[in-house]
Amino acid sequence: xxxxxxxxxEQPVQLLDQxxxxxxxxxxxFPSDDAMxxxxxxxxxxxxxxxxxxxxxxxxxxxxxxxxxxxxACEVAAALVMGxxxxxxxxxxxxxxxxxxxxxxxxxxxxxxxxxHCGYDPVEHRVAPQTTPLATQLIHAVGVAHAAxxxxxxxxVMAMCGDGATSEGDFHEALNFAAVFKAPVVFFxxxxxxxxxxxxxxxxxxxxxxxxxxxxxxPGERVDGNDIAALLSVLGAAVDSARSGGGPQLVEAHTYRxxxxxxxxxxxxxxxxxxxxxxxxxDPLLRSEAYLRSRDLLTDERTSEIAAAAEAVATAMRDGLMxxxxxxxxxxxxxxxxxxxxxxxxxxxxxxxxxxxxxAR
Amino acid sequence: MAExxxxxxxxxFNQALRDAMAADESxxxxxxxxxxxxxxxxxxxxxxxxxxxxRCFDTPLAESGIVGMAVGLAMNGMRxxxxxxxxxxxxxAFEQIVSHVAKMRNRTRGALTMPITIRVPYAxxxxxxxxxxxxxxxxxxxxxxxxxxxxxxxxxxxxxxxxAIASPDPVVVLEPKKLYWSKDEVDLDEAQPGIGxxxxxxxxxxxxxxxxxTSVPIALEAADAAxxxxxxxxxxxxxxxxxxxxxxxxxxxxxxxxxxxxxxAPGFASVSSEIVARVTERCFHHLAAPVxxxxxxxxxxxxxxxxxxxxxxxxRILDAVDTLQWDDV
Ligand SMILES: Cc1ncc(C[n+]2csc(CCOP(=O)(O)OP(=O)(O)O)c2C)c(N)n1
Ligand SMILES: [Mg+2]
Numbered sequence: 131x132x133x134x135x136x137x138x139x140e141q142p143v144q145l146l147d148q149x150x151x152x153x154x155x156x157x158x159x160f161p162s163d164d165a166m167x168x169x170x171x172x173x174x175x176x177x178x179x180x181x182x183x184x185x186x187x188x189x190x191x192x193x194x195x196x197x198x199x200x201x202x203a204c205e206v207a208a209a210l211v212m213g214x215x216x217x218x219x220x221x222x223x224x225x226x227x228x229x230x231x232x233x234x235x236x237x238x239x240x241x242x243x244x245x246x247h248c249g250y251d252p253v254e255h256r257v258a259p260q261t262t263p264l265a266t267q268l269i270h271a272v273g274v275a276h277a278a279x280x281x282x283x284x285x286x287v288m289a290m291c292g293d294g295a296t297s298e299g300d301f302h303e304a305l306n307f308a309a310v311f312k313a314p315v316v317f318f319x320x321x322x323x324x325x326x327x328x329x330x331x332x333x334x335x336x337x338x339x340x341x342x343x344x345x346x347x348x349p350g351e352r353v354d355g356n357d358i359a360a361l362l363s364v365l366g367a368a369v370d371s372a373r374s375g376g377g378p379q380l381v382e383a384h385t386y387r388x389x390x391x392x393x394x395x396x397x398x399x400x401x402x403x404x405x406x407x408x409x410x411x412x413d414p415l416l417r418s419e420a421y422l423r424s425r426d427l428l429t430d431e432r433t434s435e436i437a438a439a440a441e442a443v444a445t446a447m448r449d450g451l452m453x454x455x456x457x458x459x460x461x462x463x464x465x466x467x468x469x470x471x472x473x474x475x476x477x478x479x480x481x482x483x484x485x486x487x488x489x490a491r
Numbered sequence: 492m493a494e495x496x497x498x499x500x501x502x503x504f505n506q507a508l509r510d511a512m513a514a515d516e517s518x519x520x521x522x523x524x525x526x527x528x529x530x531x532x533x534x535x536x537x538x539x540x541x542x543x544x545x546r547c548f549d550t551p552l553a554e555s556g557i558v559g560m561a562v563g564l565a566m567n568g569m570r571x572x573x574x575x576x577x578x579x580x581x582x583x584a585f586e587q588i589v590s591h592v593a594k595m596r597n598r599t600r601g602a603l604t605m606p607i608t609i610r611v612p613y614a615x616x617x618x619x620x621x622x623x624x625x626x627x628x629x630x631x632x633x634x635x636x637x638x639x640x641x642x643x644x645x646x647x648x649x650x651x652x653x654x655a656i657a658s659p660d661p662v663v664v665l666e667p668k669k670l671y672w673s674k675d676e677v678d679l680d681e682a683q684p685g686i687g688x689x690x691x692x693x694x695x696x697x698x699x700x701x702x703x704x705t706s707v708p709i710a711l712e713a714a715d716a717a718x719x720x721x722x723x724x725x726x727x728x729x730x731x732x733x734x735x736x737x738x739x740x741x742x743x744x745x746x747x748x749x750x751x752x753x754x755x756a757p758g759f760a761s762v763s764s765e766i767v768a769r770v771t772e773r774c775f776h777h778l779a780a781p782v783x784x785x786x787x788x789x790x791x792x793x794x795x796x797x798x799x800x801x802x803x804x805x806x807r808i809l810d811a812v813d814t815l816q817w818d819d820v
Contacts, residue, residue: 193618193795244795247621262622263580264552297551298583327528328549400527457796466790473759477788481800484807 135349138340142352142384145359148412150420158363163427169206169358170418170428171436176202176226177415178440179235182447183225183242187393191451193244196223200356200388203414204320206230207361208288211369219258219271219289223320227290231257235443236450245455264295268304268317275313275378286372287315288365294325296342297333305380309346314372316365317380320355322387327400343380355385356414359421386412459485495678500648501671504534504610506679507652508572512542515570518656520547522557522574522610531576532612532671554584561607562591572608572656577668579622581611585630592661593636605661608652613641614705614755616669616802618795624668625792626756628704631663632732632765639732640686641665643707645675647730650683658686665732667705689736691743695725698749698812701740701766703729706753706803713753713808724812732762737769744770745777749815751785753803758786780816 145156152160161169180199186192198205201223209230212218220228228238233250240249241260248259258274261267271289278285295301296319308315319339323330336342343350353364361383368379386409390397397406422428463470463478470478498506512518520538522530526549529536538547550557554575561571575581581588588609595603615624631639638660640651648666655662684690692707693714702710707728714724727743729736744750750770754763767782785803793801 193620241620241794244618244620246794262620263582294552297553297556299553299555300583325523325552326531327524327526328552332549333551395531399529455796457800459797459800462788462790462793462797462800471789473789477790481788484810488806 133344136344136347138338138343138350138352138382142354143360143364144354144357145363146357146417146421148417150417150424152421156360158360158367161359161362163425165210165362166359166418166422167427167432169210169362170415170422171439172206172210172230173202173358173415173418174436175440175443176206176230178444179226179229179447182444183239184393186448186451192239192242194392194394195242196392197389198223198226200409200413201320201322201385202226203358203361203418204318204355204383204385207358207365208290208318211362211366212286212288213369213373215256215283215285216369217256217258217271217274217285217287219267219274219287220260221264221267221290221292221295222260222262223292224260224290228257228260229443231255233257235447239447239451243451245457246461265291265298265300265304267291269300269307271315272304272308272311272313275308275315276311279311279313284373285314286369287313288318288369289315290318290320292325293319293321293323293330293339294328294333295319296339302346305342305346305348305378308378309348312375312377315378316368316372317378318365319380319382320385321382322355322385324387324391324401326391326395327397338382340380340382348378348380350380350382352382352384355383356412356417358414358418495676497674497676498645499672499674500642500645500667501532501534503645503648503677503679504652504666505536505538507649507656508535508538509541511572511653511656512538512546517568517570518546518572519564519569520572520574521550523549523552523576525549525574530574532666532668534610534666534671535574554581555587558584558587558592558607558609562587562595562605565605565607566603570606570656572610574610576612577623578611578613578625578627581609581627588631588637589634593634596660597636604659606659607661608655608658609661609663611663611665612668612671613665614667614669615792615798616705616755618798619668620795621792624798626754626787628665628732628756629761632762636661637733638662638686639665640730641667641704641732642730643667643670643702643704643728645673646677646679646681646683647728649677649679651686651730654686662686665704669705670708673708684730686731687734687736688731689727689729689739691725691739692728693724693726695723695747697723697747698751698815699725699727699743699747700751700753700808701727701729701744701770702753703732703762705755709803709805710753710808713805713812716805717809717812722812729766735765735769737773740766741770741773744774744782748777748779749812750778750782751808751811751815752782753785753808755787755802757789758784759789761786780814783811783814785811
């Protein structure tokens with residue numbers, strides 16, 4: 131491939147401008163009306179998930195929540211461009227993507243509720259456990275993709291991370307491995323301008339994060355991360371290319387973390403409110419709604435159907451998370467090894483005895 | 492005693508960093524979110540404002556890079572202090588710590604030294620989700636060349652951090668997250684025993700509880716509870732895991748003839764097993780019963796809803812004390 135083809139476009143790909151109008155002369159396939167409607171519905175649901183999770187944190191039902199508020203277009207597009215047999219490798223921030231892949235919201239939130247580490251079956255859903263140690267999951271994604279190639283499957287792997295995570299060594303090893311083995315992986319970086327308090331400028335002085343692809347012989351592309359049409363187009367093309375043997379791609383979405391890193395973070399210590407306000411107008415939901423309305427695709431009836439669907443997900447989350455799951459102490463020991471060591475059996479019996487004596491008291 | 496303001500352990504660490512940076516221009520503080528934010532636990536609060544971005548700064552997000560750069564800075568006259576944001580997020584730096592930080596002096600027959608302080612907020616009891624509550628001390632203490640301290644009091648937080656930064660060798664400072672907001676009225680100028688010294692926190696005559704870091708307050712609580720039941724428990728705070736103060740710990744155990752080691756890390760091949768071995772080797776003829784341990788189970792750190800079952804508790808300590816063959820007396 132000529133090396134220039136590996137470079138991203140000068141500006142992030144945009145198909146819809148901030149007012150929801152189509153950008154004249156934009157490259158890339160514009161999604162069908164149907165795809166846009168589906169995506170908009172997913173955006174509304176995604177926003178509702180973020181709002182509900184925020185409320186649940188305040189009620190003490192979730193231990194912590196790293197919100198994707200404002201980044202829903204990235205979350206939704208990543209899930210929508212994937213096929214049934216594809217794998218998703220999400221981070222702690224990608225709850226909306228995981229639910230978008232069909233995982234039950236309550237199972238998805240088990241980790242953040244604090245009941246167990248991973249609450250869903252990764253194999254059943256082809257969604258890896260949400261990963262907190264930054265960038266470490268990206269190299270697993272390459273392994274899963276390479277195994278698919280070896281087994282003759284046409285699986286594509288969507289590997290997600292943030293802008294900060296691109297500084298970790300594992301990010302670079304993953305890109306290089308993927309390129310060398312021509313693994314069908316789409317590396318999807320949500321550049322939301324911050325890694326907790328640290329702005330992008332402290333992570334990288336490259337022209338863009340997407341420029342990191344060329345060093346590994348991999349095409350990089352950048353896309354407006356608040357433009358659902360552009361995301362569907364760019365990520366969709368990357369998935370198609372990977373599936374048809376074109377190897378891995380790096381996609382950087384330019385977006386913004388509208389809320390603090392998590393509920394435990396105080397963003398006023400490191401950024402100004404007016405910076406956040408500037409991004410209000412770029413809200414991905416405003417854009418998709420304006421576009422669909424301008425084309426008379428979003429009837430009032432459809433709008434209320436969508437609102438009802440979002441409400442149903444929120445209700446399921448609320449009801450599910452209000453249930454106090456009685457923790458089973460045996461869980462502590464059952465899954466450390468295929469068969470517990472003699473020491474673990476002893477420790478399990480010790481705890482059981484302790485608890486029964488407590489109960490008898 | 493003069494009146495002193497109550498400060499938190501996090502503030503004591505902060506003051507130690509501040510004073511060390513003021514005293515020596517070669518002291519640098521860097522890591523993830525240590526600048527404008529002041530660290531996720533606010534331990535570096537205000538340091539960038541006071542000393543500038545050249546002295547206290549955020550780095551790109553890469554722990555191996557952070558420690559690797561500290562090695563180079565130390566090779567060229569600096570005294571780096573680095574923050575690993577959480578225990579489990581220090582693992583990407585493991586190669587740099589084990590292969591270079593710990594070995595450089597030895598490899599070069601002392602020509603290159605590593606006066607580096609590696610700050611590691613460690614352990615659990617804070618309701619943290621996975622990878623935020625590891626007790627990783629065994630990895631460090633098993634690596635010759637590293638000094639490892641685990642302060643448990645506000646005063647020790649200050650003293651041991653100052654000593655760590657002043658040390659000619661690399662020091663891992665295990666900062667007990669659970670105790671960051673514990674408060675005490677302390678005179679920071681008052682000299683505390685330094686690195687390498689254990690301290691008897693509470694006198695007692697019947698048995699000795701040996702603890703460090705997050706487990707010290709629980710051991711003290713257990714001693715209070717035991718006193719109410721008429722049993723006098725002595726509490727030793729190990730403070731310095733490497734070098735280990737055999738003298739103080741063993742003198743304490745000999746004085747009571749019974750001992751329980753308390754630590755929240757998994758017990759297998761751990762600091763607690765090392766302590767039992769050392770005490771048994773040195774105090775065997777003074778012991779009325781085998782030395783017991785109350786530790787975390789040999790499992791990955793549990794999720795928030797289950798952690799209370801894993802962590803050493805007052806009851807578990809008292810149960811262990813009860814098994815120390817009192818009938819034979
Ligand atoms: C190896 C590792 N180091 C540090 C952390 C602590 N940490 C959690 S999230 C985060 C910032 C990540 O920023 P970015 O990759 O941009 O993702 P975002 O949170 O913005 O989605 C940090 C430093 C971690 N989880 N893993
Ligand atoms: Mg980010």
